[in-house]
């Protein structure tokens with residue numbers, strides 16, 4: 001494993017000062033379930049300085065504020081989210097998605113922030129190949145075995161899929177995040193946080209957080225009246241695996257009519273893929289058993305599968321049909 005030095009700051013400001021001092025040589029260390037694997041694999045982008053934020057007290061909580069928003073500290077463990085009565089009552093779809101991440105052991109260590117910002121799990125990157133993400137000039141995923149963890153919706157430089165489930169499940173609730181930066185706190189939507197592969201501080205990453213910024217909080221507004229939501233995930237193994245395809249869907253329904261919709265696919269693109277064409281199609285329609293037959297053909301028209309992963313699109317369309325059926329039955 002690559003040798004590292006560890007800092008243990010007690011405040012977010014102190015952590016940001018240390019991160020700023022070391023540039024891209026330093027990284028935030030919370031649960032470690034992604035970071036320590038990157039160090040073990042000696043990836044070129046693995047840091048030399050870890051800034052352990054576990055001693056910062058105000059990053060681990062689940063609470064409801066006076067306005068009805070639910071706030072989750074970024075260092076909150078996935079297991080704590082999965083066990084939260086408040087979240088189960090308010091956002092059962094999110095809790096279901098969290099329970100489908102990895103394994104119970106890893107959920108006890110992993111944090112919400114870590115799941116949102118984790119590195120892609122492309123086997124070429126994790127195997128130390130010199131690809132675009134690892135300082136090289138080639139994408140092996142685009143030309144090699146791309147059956148599991150590569151985009152079926154096109155790509156720019158990197159074709160790895162965004163691996164997290166929490167972001168996919170948070171977007172239907174219009175969740176937002178807070179970042180602590182050297183110039184103060186900034187807020188953005190979860191969609192804006194993980195826009196897919198892009199250059200940040202000279203490196204390819206799936207999120208917009210810079211080397212000296214820290215994700216501190218996720219804020220989820222109260223669900224609107226009549227909201228029904230569902231999450232489902234298809235994966236090669238029943239536990240401890242990433243999505244081949246997943247779907248988080250929410251519909252705001254009044255008198256059987258869909259007033260608003262959020263449709264977000266995971267596991268098929270470099271970001272949680274919000275399918276706005278389907279959302280627009282659903283608005284104003286009656287939620288009936290027949291609706292899936294009309295909407296599935298219009299979904300994912302921009303699909304661009306690689307040689308071995310066209311089945312991801314069929315899986316995603318199947319999830320859309322079953323998700324709509326589940327929400328219809330929930331009425």
Ligand code: SF4
Nearest residue numbers: 122131139141158160
């Ligand atoms: S998909 Fe991304 S991580 Fe995988 S080989 Fe290509 S550039 Fe590297």
